[in-house]
Amino acid sequence: xxxxxxxxxxxxxxxxxxxxxxxxxxxxxxxxxxxxxxxxxxxxxxxxxxxxxxxxxxxxxxxxxxxxxxxxxxxxxxxxxxxxxxxxxxxxxxxxxxxxxxxxxxxxxxxxxxxxxxxxxxxxxxxxxxxxxxxxxxxxxxxxxxxxxxxxxxxxxxxxxxxxxxxxxxxxxxxxxxxxxxxxxxxxxxxxxxxxxxxxxxxxxxxxxxxxxxxxxxxxxxxxxxxxxxxxxxxxxxxxxxxxxxxxxxxxxxxxxxxxxxxxxxxxxxxxxxxxxxxxxxxxxxxxxxxxxxxxxxxxxxx
Numbered sequence: 001x002x003x004x005x006x007x008x009x010x011x012x013x014x015x016x017x018x019x020x021x022x023x024x025x026x027x028x029x030x031x032x033x034x035x036x037x038x039x040x041x042x043x044x045x046x047x048x049x050x051x052x053x054x055x056x057x058x059x060x061x062x063x064x065x066x067x068x069x070x071x072x073x074x075x076x077x078x079x080x081x082x083x084x085x086x087x088x089x090x091x092x093x094x095x096x097x098x099x100x101x102x103x104x105x106x107x108x109x110x111x112x113x114x115x116x117x118x119x120x121x122x123x124x125x126x127x128x129x130x131x132x133x134x135x136x137x138x139x140x141x142x143x144x145x146x147x148x149x150x151x152x153x154x155x156x157x158x159x160x161x162x163x164x165x166x167x168x169x170x171x172x173x174x175x176x177x178x179x180x181x182x183x184x185x186x187x188x189x190x191x192x193x194x195x196x197x198x199x200x201x202x203x204x205x206x207x208x209x210x211x212x213x214x215x216x217x218x219x220x221x222x223x224x225x226x227x228x229x230x231x232x233x234x235x236x237x238x239x240x241x242x243x244x245x246x247x248x249x250x251x252x253x254x255x256x257x258x259x260x261x262x263x264x265x266x267x268x269x270x271x272x273x274x275x276x277x278x279x280x281x282x283x284x285x286x287x288x289x290x291x292x293x294x295x296x297x298x299x300x301x302x303x
Contacts, residue, residue: 001071003087006040013090032057035061036070065296076163104153109157140212171211231271
């Protein structure tokens with residue numbers, strides 16, 4: 001199952017690489033391509049592959065719903081006993097597929113491929129990714145494996161369990177880890193893209209990180225509560241400090257304190273605004289969930 005977005009000229013090459021691996025295997029394969037509202041001629045390229053190879057099934061979404069929604073569409077459509085998801089840009093090596101099948105036959109429900117990053121030069125994406133996983137694993141009760149993208153194999157039982165989770169804001173890596181089925185890690189070295197550039201912009205990565213944080217943790221609210229408790233403590237200390245002047249008869253030594261008062265007011269107001277913002281985000285997530293809109297809309301299916 002392969003989500004695609006504006007990958008014309010790439011899907012043909014990755015399809016050929018995939019076929020070299022799966023053709024000799026003694027298993028029946030169906031290749032689901034999920035077009036996530038591509039604006040180039042990706043659909044035409046995939047339709048041509050579907051005409052030549054009856055194993056290829058093309059799903060077209062009504063518009064660009066996002067990578068997680070495209071993955072969900074593929075999972076919902078799949079019918080096999082074992083489902084493998086991978087990207088179409090060639091960075092997920094299809095050579096891992098036979099190993100995944102062997103591990104599935106040994107009884108594992110989730111075979112999670114983990115990208116090995118040792119020896120690679122540091123980049124902005126790598127630094128932000130490491131920071132995100134460190135943060136989410138600290139504030140969430142669900143352990144999410146660093147370097148584990150959406151390159152994995154899942155048993156039919158695991159896929160059906162994931163399909164029973166209809167939440168709108170989807171972070172599949174966290175949802176799959178939360179399920180707790182028997183899993184194994186399969187490390188791999190990521191290869192370079194066949195062509196083009198990554199479609200995961202900084203904005204998309206930020207939105208995915210926000211979905212993960214606000215879907216798997218209440219820590220932002222606890223931060224606001226802790227800040228409120230801290231300022232209550234500081235207020236109590238300030239009250240004790242002022243009362244000490246009254247008790248000892250040194251009220252004349254009390255400074256007007258306009259600057260410190262304004263400082264405290266600004267800090268408290270800032271914390272209140274941040275806390276209200278966190279609450280607003282959670283309320284917004286709830287609002288979008290209760291509307292029960294579908295995660296994606298299917299435009300067309302070929303084969």
